Amino acid sequence: MSAATATLPTRIRPQAGRFTRIWRRRSTAAVLMCLPLILLLLLLVVYPAAYAIYLAMLNKRMTAFVGMGNFVFLLKRATFHLVIFQSCLFAVSAVIAKASIGFTLAHLMHVIPPNRQRLLRGLLLIPWVVPLALSTLGWWWLFDPSYSAFNWILDGIGVPQVAWLGNTGWARFSMILVNTWYGSPFFMIMYLAALKSVPHELFEAAAIDGASAWQKLRFVTLPMMRNIISITVLFSLIVTFADFTIVRILTAGGPQDTTHIFATYAFEVGIQSGDIPLGAAVSLFMLPILAVASFFILRGVMRRNREMAAG
Amino acid sequence: MTLTRRTALRTAAAAAALPLVHIRSAGxxxxxxxxxxxxxxxxxxxxxxxxxxxxxxxxxxxxxxxxxxxxxxxxxxxxxxxxxxxxxxxxxxxxxxxxxxxxxxxxxxxxxxxxxxxxxxxxxxxxxxxxxxxxxxxxxxxxxxxQYKPSCARISVFKNAGADVQAWFPARAEHSALADQWTWDKLLELAPQAQKAGLPFALGLGQTTDSVDFVGALFRSFGAQMVNEKGEVSVKSDTVRQALEYMAKLTKFLPPDVFSYDDASNNRALISGKAGMIFNPPSAWAVAKRDNPSVAADCWTFPTPAGPKGRFVPYLxxxxxxxxxxxxxxxxxxxxxxxxxxxxxxxxxxxxxxxxxxxxxxxxxxxxWEQVEPPLGTVFNYPIRPFHNATPSIAALPAPPDIAVQIYNRATMTTMVAKMTQGGQSMEQVLAWAQDELEGFMR
Missing domain, CATH: 3.40.190.10 (Periplasmic binding protein-like II)
Structure with missing residues (x-):
């Protein structure tokens, strides 16, 4: 039957209806197949985001629309200035530390023969695999000023104890340290994958040309990894800015509010103090900062892609 | 009786209806x-x-x-x-x-x-x-x-410092004249001795409820109000200054980690035998009874110290x-x-x-409260009794509740103390910060 249909002249083939024509389009099929995902995104991303924006524009009792009032109010508060500073300090320092350690570990791992890499790779991934709340509790015990294992060691070698979570400087350091410990394996695994995809011939050619290790890194490895570095930094920046667990468990924002970041401050203002609109406004402050960072990072990635395509 | 198709169906229908009848009566x-x-x-x-x-x-x-x-x-x-x-x-x-x-x-x-x-x-x-x-x-x-959060002290630590807490607040329904000795000044007098004995008073200055409740009760007993009952910011007052000055003196004799205390830190300090006193419900004593019985047997619970304006016990x-x-x-x-x-x-x-x-x-x-032990009567004075001459209190009272909730949950009072004692800020800097913060709570 199908063979017979195929041999019929076009003019006597039955005309397909408009609906059938739309149905047969590839784009229609694509939309239909993506529909469940689109609905899921609408439900789990767009709706909560829109609702958060709506909430952030209400008064404290959620009975009146105040427009940008909550945002303007926050920008006038000294404590919120501190929160912006701390969020940026925490996210930028932790991402730089994670990227540097991940990059170094990936290179060290890359020179180890593949059959010996497996165990080390698995061990190094443990911090990233263990649920963050649990591992942070472990760190909290290590930092606990009264029973800290670190202080016990310091005591043992005659060094004065450190108020890891009670002193502003040390508390900030401790938060960044835990985030770096947790996030470095992600960078390592991404950079290791990128390293493995760099054609070996490039390194051979560089070696023949007499390039030093530093020159190979500077002129071969880094240019080949620039896109993956940019994407991982962007991804990590978003996740680190939105972090809640580490700060909440280690310091809950103290001492003297000097370790609060957007998420913990939003929780304290919105849920604990019963001002949900102001809490929503605090959390939305992440949006412009991350949007600007995303714009520049993704623009760089697209520019390099175009250059590579043209080249 | 012979089993017919009709009787079998009738019995089955009746049996099926039984749970329905039961459910209806249950709910x-x-x-x-x-x-x-x-x-x-x-x-x-x-x-x-x-x-x-x-x-x-x-x-x-x-x-x-x-x-x-x-x-x-x-x-x-x-x-x-x-x-x-x-x-x-x-x-x-x-x-x-x-x-x-x-x-x-x-x-x-x-x-x-x-x-x-x-x-x-x-x-x-x-x-x-x-x-x-x-x-x-x-x-x-x-x-x-x-819960109340009264004093929970080690009997021996106080005794070694010359204070008999069981005589101050005996496990009997009567007022002891000695109870009047238990003031914030007395606590300040005992604190250095407890510290010297290696069992300092574990009084938190963090941002969680135990810390806020303790400092809130202290402020009230000095008559210090952050915001008055009319909703006016009243933090720049002599009474607030007095309370802060007192805390500046006391902090020197507290463990150095009190600024990072959470609600479990003071409990742990008492249970592990490292603290001479905490402000807490009897939960710490109850855990000590299980984990460190000798400490539990040395604990006595009684109201918080009195200040110039009275004795206020944190109540949550x-x-x-x-x-x-x-x-x-x-x-x-x-x-x-x-x-x-x-x-x-x-x-x-x-x-x-x-x-x-x-x-x-x-x-x-x-x-x-009369029956639990050890020692017998240890929590007799846990609830406020008429002869205690004490007032139940929550931090930030008498501010209007919608402002007080923010003072409480943002731990404004303990942050003030921390800024002055740990952060090294002057009294006026701390008061200016608090004034700005409190004005923000009025929105």
């Missing part, structure tokens, strides 16, 4: 869902369930109970989610400030509370401050989870509220009335070794 007065606080003391949930099950059986109400933990503020998140979605439990357990935060979504319960007041007399005044809005009771004060209550979207408000009110009766309050408090404090002042004579 004849409808359904009720409860979101109650998951008690620290494991026996607390079982005792509560037993009482509610008996009531449900008697009143033919189908009751579902969820015990929701306050660990990680899960109860606060549940309350916020149910208030937003206008659906969830019929009755919810609300921690201290949450009645005010959710007042527009709660059913007034004047009939229940007024009836109980007629029955048992005055309710703890802090309950009225926290749950009476516009002249209406918006929730029923609960005993479950309600729980409430039972009925959501306005509840579908069975009458059954909910019946149940809450039942739970607030002396018999039930006593059973619940006894099950948790006296941790729960009844909201009605007339119930401060439950037997459980």
């Amino acid at each position: 004849a007065a409808g359904k009720l869902t409860l979101g109650l606080w998951d008690h620290w003391v494991p026996a607390g949930n079982g005792a509560m369930k037993k009482i509610i099950d008996a009531w449900a059986e008697k009143n033919k109400v189908e009751v579902g109970i969820d015990f929701i933990t306050s660990v990680g503020n899960k109860n606060l998140l549940t309350i916020a989610a149910e208030a937003q979605s206008k659906t969830g439990h019929d009755v919810e357990a609300f921690p201290a400030w949450e009645i005010l935060n959710n007042q527009q979504n709660l059913e007034p319960v004047d009939d229940v509370v007024e009836g109980l007041i007629k029955q048992y007399g005055a309710v703890n005044p802090v309950n009225e401050y926290l749950s009476k809005v516009g002249g209406h009771w918006m929730a029923v004060p609960s005993s479950s989870g309600t 209550p729980y409430f039972w509220g009925i959501w306005s979207f509840s579908k069975n408000k009458s059954a909910a009110k019946d149940l809450l009335t039942h739970l607030a009766q002396r018999e039930q309050v006593e059973a619940l408090s006894t099950a948790v070794s006296g941790y729960d404090i009844p909201p009605f002042l007339a119930m401060a004579d439950l037997k459980v």
Whole structure:
């Protein structure tokens, strides 16, 4: 039957209806197949985001629309200035530390023969695999000023104890340290994958040309990894800015509010103090900062892609 | 009798209908869902369930109970989610400030509370401050989870410093003249000796409730108000300066880590035998009884020190509220009335070794506080008794509750102390910061 249909002249083939024509389009099929995902995104991303924006524009009792009032109010508060500073300090320092350690570990791992890499790779991934709340509790015990294992060691070698979570400087350091410990394996695994995809011939050619290790890194490895570095930094920046667990468990924002970041401050203002609109406004402050960072990072990635395509 | 097809069908139909009849009678007065606080003391949930099950059986109400933990503020998140979605439990357990935060979504319960007041007399005044809005009771004060945070001291540490806490506050219903010696000045006198003995007073200056409650009680006993009852910022006052100056002196003799204390830190310090005193309910003593019995046997609980304006004991209550979207408000009110009766309050408090404090002042004579040990009478003075001449208090009183809730939850008072003592800021810098912060709470 199908063979017979195929041999019929076009003019006597039955005309397909408009609906059938739309149905047969590839784009229609694509939309239909993506529909469940689109609905899921609408439900789990767009709706909560829109609702958060709506909430952030209400008064404290959620009975009146105040427009940008909550945002303007926050920008006038000294404590919120501190929160912006701390969020940026925490996210930028932790991402730089994670990227540097991940990059170094990936290179060290890359020179180890593949059959010996497996165990080390698995061990190094443990911090990233263990649920963050649990591992942070472990760190909290290590930092606990009264029973800290670190202080016990310091005591043992005659060094004065450190108020890891009670002193502003040390508390900030401790938060960044835990985030770096947790996030470095992600960078390592991404950079290791990128390293493995760099054609070996490039390194051979560089070696023949007499390039030093530093020159190979500077002129071969880094240019080949620039896109993956940019994407991982962007991804990590978003996740680190939105972090809640580490700060909440280690310091809950103290001492003297000097370790609060957007998420913990939003929780304290919105849920604990019963001002949900102001809490929503605090959390939305992440949006412009991350949007600007995303714009520049993704623009760089697209520019390099175009250059590579043209080249 | 011969079994015919007709009789077999009739018997089967009757058998099938039996459970339906049962279900109807079991839930004849409808359904009720409860979101109650998951008690620290494991026996607390079982005792509560037993009482509610008996009531449900008697009143033919189908009751579902969820015990929701306050660990990680899960109860606060549940309350916020149910208030937003206008659906969830019929009755919810609300921690201290949450009645005010959710007042527009709660059913007034004047009939229940007024009836109980007629029955048992005055309710703890802090309950009225926290749950009476516009002249209406918006929730029923609960005993479950309600606590005082008095002094819990090591008898031997105080004795070595020349103070006999058992003589100050004996386990008898009488006022001892020696009790008047227990003042903030006395505490400041004892603190260096306790520190010297290696058992400093573990008084938190962090941002969680134990720290806030202790500093709040101290401020009140100095007459220091952050915001007055009219809602005016009153932080730049002599009394606030006096309270801060006192704290500057005291902090020198506290453990260096008090600025990072959470609600478990002081408990751990006492239980591990590293602290001479804490401000806490008897939960720390109860854990010590299990984990470090010699420490527990050396503990004595008694009211907080008195200051120039009186003796104020931190009080942190729980409430039972009925959501306005509840579908069975009458059954909910019946149940809450039942739970607030002396018999039930006593059973619940006894099950948790006296941790729960009844909201009605007339119930401060439950037997459980006389009976628990070691040492016998250790928590006799845990509830405020008339002869203590003490006032229950919550930090930030007398500020209007919608401002006080923020002072409390943002830990403004402990942050002021930390800024001055740890941060090295001057008194005027601290007061200027507090003034700005408090003005922000007025929005």
